[in-house]
Every structure is written in structure tokens, then in C-alpha cells.
Amino acid sequence: MKIFYKSIILFWSILLFLSCNSIDDLSNGEDEELIYNYEKHKNNRVATLIMNDEQYNDWVENNTFKKNKSNLIKLTKDIYKEFPDKYDFIILLLNESKTPKSLETESAKGEGSFQPVSNDINGIGCIIAQCTNPIYSNSNLFGSSEGKLKGVIHLGNRKLIKNGPILHELMHHWANHALETESVSNYGNNISSFPFGRNNGSHWGFTGGNVNGQLGGFIQSTLQEYDDSTYSVNKFEPVRHINDYHAPYNELELYLAGMLPIDSVKDFDVFKNITSLSLYAIGSASNKRMRFKASSRTTYTSEYLKELLGKRIPDVNDSQKNFKILLMVISNNSLTNEEFNQIDADAEWFHKKEFDNLPEYNFYEATKGKGSITIGY
Ligand SMILES: [Zn+2]
Numbered sequence: 001m002k003i004f005y006k007s008i009i010l011f012w013s014i015l016l017f018l019s020c021n022s023i024d025d026l027s028n029g030e031d032e033e034l035i036y037n038y039e040k041h042k043n044n045r046v047a048t049l050i051m052n053d054e055q056y057n058d059w060v061e062n063n064t065f066k067k068n069k070s071n072l073i074k075l076t077k078d079i080y081k082e083f084p085d086k087y088d089f090i091i092l093l094l095n096e097s098k099t100p101k102s103l104e105t106e107s108a109k110g111e112g113s114f115q116p117v118s119n120d121i122n123g124i125g126c127i128i129a130q131c132t133n134p135i136y137s138n139s140n141l142f143g144s145s146e147g148k149l150k151g152v153i154h155l156g157n158r159k160l161i162k163n164g165p166i167l168h169e170l171m172h173h174w175a176n177h178a179l180e181t182e183s184v185s186n187y188g189n190n191i192s193s194f195p196f197g198r199n200n201g202s203h204w205g206f207t208g209g210n211v212n213g214q215l216g217g218f219i220q221s222t223l224q225e226y227d228d229s230t231y232s233v234n235k236f237e238p239v240r241h242i243n244d245y246h247a248p249y250n251e252l253e254l255y256l257a258g259m260l261p262i263d264s265v266k267d268f269d270v271f272k273n274i275t276s277l278s279l280y281a282i283g284s285a286s287n288k289r290m291r292f293k294a295s296s297r298t299t300y301t302s303e304y305l306k307e308l309l310g311k312r313i314p315d316v317n318d319s320q321k322n323f324k325i326l327l328m329v330i331s332n333n334s335l336t337n338e339e340f341n342q343i344d345a346d347a348e349w350f351h352k353k354e355f356d357n358l359p360e361y362n363f364y365e366a367t368k369g370k371g372s373i374t375i376g377y
Contacts, residue, residue, distance in 0.1 A: 035078045041340055045347045045376045048095075048329045049079065056332035061102045065092065065154040066113055076152060077143035079328060083377055085146040087326040089170065091153045091161075095331035095339060099156030107201075107239075112165035114172035115152040117142050121319075123312035124256045125177030125198055134177070158329065158339060161346040165245050167366050168214045170323075172202060174256040175215055178309060179300075181205035182272040183216075183238040193274035193294075196238065205238040206294065208268035209250035212242050214366070217250070218290075220268045229295050231271070235279065235288035246359050248366045255305075258312065258319025259370040262302045272296035323363075325351070325375045351375040 037050040051059060058064065064071050076090060094100070103110025118137035119127070126134040139149040153169045160166065181197030183205035196205040204213045208220030218236040225231055241247050252268065254260040271294035278291050300308075314320075327347050329335060335343070350362045351373040363373040 032081060034081055035074065038082045039334060040377070041335070041344065043344055043348070043376075045351075046327055046329060046335075046340065046344050047083070047377065048331055048335055049075075049092075050334065051330065051332050053332050056330075059330065060094065060096075060100050063103050063105075063110070065115070065152075066103075066105065066110075069115075072115065072152070073142055076149075079326070080143035080145075083326055085144050085148055086324055087144075087148060088150045088320075088323040089153060089173070090149065090326045090328060091155065091166070093155045093161065093327060093329050093343065094157055095329050095333070095335065096157040097159075099160075103156050109156075111156045111160055112169045113154045114169045115154070116173065116176065117144070117149045117151050118147065119150070119173075121174070121258070121312065121314070123310045124174055125179075125309060127177055128199065158343055159346075161327075161343065161350050162360055163244065165240065166350065167247075167249070167361065167363065168240060168245055170363070171214045171249065171253050171257070174258070175253055176202035178252075178256055179204070179207065179270060180272075181207050181270055182274060184274050184277055187277050187279060189276045191275060191277060193272060201239075203239045206271040206274060206292070208233075208270075209252055210266055210268075211250050212236055212247060213250040213253055214241050214245060214247065215253065216240050220266070222289075223269065228293070229297075230276075230291065230293045232289050232291040235290050246361060248361055248368060252305075254367060254370070255312075255316075257367070257371065258314065258316055259321070259367045261316045262306055262312070265300075265302050265305060267299055267301050270298045270300060272298075321370060322372045322374060325373055326377060327375050347375045 039048040039050060041047065062068065079090065099109060099111050118139045120135055122134060127136065137147055139147045142149055142152070151173045153166070155164055155166065177198045179197045180195065181204055182193040183196035183203070184191050184193045196203055203215045204217035207217040208223060209217050210220065212219055216236070216238045218233040222234040223231060236242050249257065251260060251265040255262055255265050273295040274292055276293040279288060280291065281288050329343060352362065353364045353372050355365055363371060
């Protein structure tokens with residue numbers, strides 16, 4: 001009988017010990033408490049992350065997205081406490097009518113910025129020079145424990161889904177490490193160009209394409225060659241699309257994104273060692289050309305691209321074509337009806353799989369109907 005009582009006491013002691021442990025485990029969830037408040041809106045497309053004034057001012061005034069990686073990570077981890085891990089990209093859209101000056105850096109106005117998180121594609125270049133394996137993942141670090149997250153985009157005001165660099169920022173996921181390019185910082189005769197492509201800014205610079213690229217570059221078919229290593233092209237921007245991003249991706253961009261076979265990329269040139277650049281008009285003032293001198297010209301054929309980058313795996317047949325986006329407005333207030341209606345309408349437009357006659361391009365139009373985006377939760 002004694003033994004029986006002893007057993008009962010032991011049983012209850014073990015049970016008590018176990019339940020204490022499980023209570024401890026639960027209270028461990030201190031970090032499960034949310035840092036921010038979240039609002040989900042009708043249509044399930046737009047969500048708001050609401051900061052208090054102090055948090056919001058800190059986020060905006062200190063350009064936290066660009067300058068404080070660990071605080072950005074705290075924010076994305078907080079988002080994953082409230083939203084499922086099923087998004088390829090998270091877009092953080094500031095609830096401002098104009099992009100705040102504090103987001104400006106030496107090289108950019110701060111309208112858009114891309115934070116790479118992971119890459120699972122071979123044959124589009126590598127994040128570091130001479131690397132043998134371009135595949136990497138920091139998704140878990142950002143709170144995406146399933147490894148889905150590819151990148152986080154920050155946009156500086158609420159109009160930038162439709163009238164901003166969203167297509168440009170998305171392209172940074174695929175095109176950051178493909179080519180070595182160069183650019184210059186001003187017009188003039190005794191200038192010298194600097195690295196501007198893979199591992200040095202990741203834009204096309206003085207690179208041709210079938211159209212101007214979302215990441216910059218000129219239209220190859222407008223190139224004219226003169227004596228003395230001098231060339232002219234229609235006016236372009238080395239760092240972005242010339243027409244406020246209202247344009248489709250060029251062939252190289254579509255190839256890197258897995259939307260076109262490599263044989264569809266027509267030959268283009270990359271110029272380096274640029275020592276002069278001038279702007280002039282022909283006929284009307286709107287018809288502007290740029291003339292430059294460059295001692296290095298490399299023509300990229302699709303064979304050369306293949307040799308340089310290796311085979312894209314997955315190739316165009318197997319590549320991911322639909323991408324899921326979580327659109328999170330960052331605000332210190334609930335959205336007004338007017339703000340919500342505008343952002344929601346822009347989000348609906350950006351992810352619809354339809355060609356329309358608007359001057360702006362959504363993802364489906366920019367990928368010529370090959371790719372699509374789903375925004376929502
Ligand atoms: Zn860029």
C-alpha cells in the first residue's frame with residue numbers, strides 16, 4: 001500500500017513538473033507579442049502595419065529600411081506573427097503623399113529600395129565575385145521559416161504602386177549580379193566612368209537593349225558609331241527607365257526573370273571606359289540624343305551570355321511565373337477611406353492579368369503576359 005501511495009505521489013510530482021515546464025514554454029512566448037498593430041482591409045489585398053508616432057518617426061527619419069538591417073528584420077519577423085509564410089516578396093509602402101526627404105541618399109531619391117533575402121536560381125550571376133554557388137537563403141532570418149521570402153521592397157509614398165519603381169525594384173531580385181557595367185555621374189569631356197553593375201550598384205549603365213531597361217540603359221537600335229570611339233544614342237538614364245518606369249522589361253531582364261528563352265535576347269552592347277558625355281537635341285527640343293566616347297565596347301550575343309552566366313536553372317519552361325506579394329502599408333494612423341481606396345485600386349490594377357490602354361505597365365503587361373503577381377492574403 002505504501003508503495004502504491006509513493007507511486008501516486010511520484011506520479012503527481014512528475015505531472016506537476018511536466019505541467020510547470022509546459023507553462024514555462026507558453027510564457028516563453030513573450031516574443032510572440034506583436035510590436036505593431038495590424039489592420040486587414042476589405043478585399044484582402046491591402047494590410048496596414050500601424051506604428052506609434054515614435055516608431056514611425058524613427059522608421060522614416062532614420063531611413064531604417066536602408067540603414068538599420070536588424071530593425072528591418074524585427075519588423076518582418078513581426079509581420080510573420082500575423083501573416084502566413086507564403087509570400088515571395090513583401091512590399092512596405094509608406095503612407096505619405098510624397099517620399100520623405102530623409103529617405104534620400106547620395107545616389108537615389110529613396111522612392112524605392114530592394115532588400116535581397118534569398119535566391120534559388122542558377123545562371124543569373126552570383127552575389128559575390130568568383131562564387132561557385134549562387135543559391136543562398138536568409139529567409140529564416142527575416143522570419144520566413146518556410147524559406148519562401150525572396151526580397152523586401154520599400155516604397156516611399158502611397159502612389160508608387162502605380163507611378164513608381166515597383167517593376168524596377170522587383171527586377172533587382174533577378175538582375176543584380178548578371179553583368180559588369182559602368183556609368184558616369186555627370187556630363188563633360190574629362191570624365192571617367194565607374195563600375196555600376198554586378199556587385200557595384202546593379203544597374204545597366206551604358207548597356208543597350210531592345211527597349212530602355214527598367215534598370216536603365218539605352219535602346220540598342222538607336223546606336224550610331226562615329227570615328228574615334230565615339231557613339232550617339234537616344235537620351236537614356238543609366239540607373240532607371242527614362243519614362244518614369246512606364247515601360248515593359250527589356251529582353252535581357254525578361255530572360256533573367258525566367259520569362260524568355262536566351263535565344264530571344266537580341267545582341268546588345270555594353271560600353272565601359274567612358275570619358276565624355278554630352279546631350280543635344282535634333283530638330284525639336286524633345287528629340288534628345290546623347291553622345292559619348294568609350295574605349296571599351298563588348299557585344300553580348302545570346303551565346304556569349306550563355307557562356308558567361310551558365311545555364312539558367314530552372315529554365316524558361318520550369319521557372320516560377322506567378323509571384324505572391326504581401327502589400328503592407330506602413331503608417332502611424334489607420335488609413336482614411338480615400339487612402340485605402342487609392343492603394344487598393346492600385347494594387348488591384350498592378351496584379352490583374354490583363355492588358356489595358358493605360359500608359360502605366362503592371363507586372364503582367366511588363367512581362368508581356370508571361371508572368372503574374374498576386375497581391376493579397
Ligand atoms: Zn535600382
